[in-house]
Amino acid sequence: xxxxxxxxxxxxxxxxxxxxxxxxxxxxxxxxxxxxxxxxxxxxxxxxxxxxxxxxxxxxxxxxxxxxxxxxxxxxxxxxxxxxxxxxxxxxxxxxxxxxxxxxxxxxxxxxxxxxxxxxxxxxxxxxxxxxxxxxxxxxxxxxxxxxxxxxxxxxxxxxxxxxxxxxxxxxxxxxxxxxxxxxxxxxxxxxxxxxxxxxxxxxxxxxxxxxxxxxxxxxxxxxxxxxxxxxxxxxxxxxxxxxxxxxxxxxxxxxxxxxxxxxxxxxxxxxxxxxxxxxxxxxxxxxxxxxxxx
Numbered sequence: 001x002x003x004x005x006x007x008x009x010x011x012x013x014x015x016x017x018x019x020x021x022x023x024x025x026x027x028x029x030x031x032x033x034x035x036x037x038x039x040x041x042x043x044x045x046x047x048x049x050x051x052x053x054x055x056x057x058x059x060x061x062x063x064x065x066x067x068x069x070x071x072x073x074x075x076x077x078x079x080x081x082x083x084x085x086x087x088x089x090x091x092x093x094x095x096x097x098x099x100x101x102x103x104x105x106x107x108x109x110x111x112x113x114x115x116x117x118x119x120x121x122x123x124x125x126x127x128x129x130x131x132x133x134x135x136x137x138x139x140x141x142x143x144x145x146x147x148x149x150x151x152x153x154x155x156x157x158x159x160x161x162x163x164x165x166x167x168x169x170x171x172x173x174x175x176x177x178x179x180x181x182x183x184x185x186x187x188x189x190x191x192x193x194x195x196x197x198x199x200x201x202x203x204x205x206x207x208x209x210x211x212x213x214x215x216x217x218x219x220x221x222x223x224x225x226x227x228x229x230x231x232x233x234x235x236x237x238x239x240x241x242x243x244x245x246x247x248x249x250x251x252x253x254x255x256x257x258x259x260x261x262x263x264x265x266x267x268x269x270x271x272x273x274x275x276x277x278x279x280x281x282x283x284x285x286x287x288x289x290x291x292x293x294x295x
Contacts, residue, residue, distance in 0.1 A: 043069045051077055055123050057294055059085050076119035080128060083109050084292065087131070091286070091293040098282035100142045107135035131292060138285045141203055145281060148199065149274070155192040156215075156270035158222045159254060161185070162229070166250035173245060179230045180240040186223050193219040203281065204288035211259065211277040218254070218267055 046069035053062035059081050066078045083106060090102065110132035117125035165175050197216050200206045207213065229246075238244050256264040260280065265273045 043071050043074060047071075047074050047077060050074075050081070051121055051124070054081055054084070055121070057084075059088070059294075073119045076113065076116050077124075079109065080113050080120050080124055083113070083128075083131070087289065087292050088294050091289060094286040094289065095283055098138075098142070098286050100139065103135055103138050103142075107132060107139055110135055134288060134292075137202075137204065138288060141199070141281070141285055144199060144202075145278065148195065149278075151192045152196060153270055153274055155189050155196070155219060156267060156273070158186075158189045158219055158226070159252075159267045159270075161222075161226055162250065162252045165246050166248075174247070176243045176245050178241050178243055179233055179238065182226065182230045183240070186227055189219065190223050193223070203284055205284055209277075209280050209284055211257065211265070211273070211280055214257065215267065215273070215277065 046065050050062045050065035062081050110128050114125055114129035114132050167175055200212050233244055254267050256266045259265055259276045265276050267273055
């Protein structure tokens with residue numbers, strides 16, 4: 001074959017190869033378009049089915065469906081489903097022991113999801129907002145109580161005050177005091193008790209917390225009794241700054257209370273009383289999440 005013939009044959013072969021390559025690429029592109037369209041359709045179908053189940057609180061079924069979908073919307077929906085599943089599964093445990101770290105993490109997740117209506121839909125975003133607000137109340141109450149705990153224990157010294165003032169020293173005499181010192185102590189205890197009363201009002205169903213409300217009431221009563229006693233000292237002719245003593249013997253006791261665990265607690269045993277009171281507060285806060293529990 002001549003040189004020109006060979007060149008012509010090579011060109012023809014190259015042309016055929018290019019055509020075959022173009023055809024193959026076209027087929028692959030078409031297949032990719034079909035696959036992408038299929039995946040997009042598959043994601044959309046599974047996402048829609050999962051969201052519908054989640055809106056009906058059918059979270060187990062929703063979790064199975066969303067595993068078959070991908071993309072940003074599917075990830076956000078999966079996060080919402082996981083949140084609801086965790087709250088539901090952990091609720092009975094929270095009643096026994098509230099985990100503030102866990103509720104704080106849930107609160108962050110719920111708040112984020114409440115702002116993602118474009119990903120999970122208006123219905124679930126609104127539910128996430130409600131969960132976020134409930135958890136915010138739980139978490140803020142826990143944080144506030146922890147900041148108040150030392151004041152609460154200090155305030156409970158009011159129950160030992162009458163006995164302290166009637167206690168005899170090494171000289172056989174009752175404890176000396178001034179009215180001004182006692183008024184200062186009373187003012188501090190009353191401020192602490194007012195703060196505790198405000199806290200009690202912020203707790204969901206706080207009116208049902210017997211130990212907490214009993215403590216507030218008893219502190220008010222004891223402050224009133226001590227105030228009346230020192231007013232009587234002033235009425236006897238002493239000044240606010242005179243060093244005085246109560247005369248005679250005196251001892252004040254308080255009734256013991258049986259708590260939910262059938263244990264006896266007394267305001268004079270302030271650490272034990274506070275421990276059981278706090279446990280009741282935590283349970284009440286956990287119970288406020290009960291509306292999200294699906295037995």
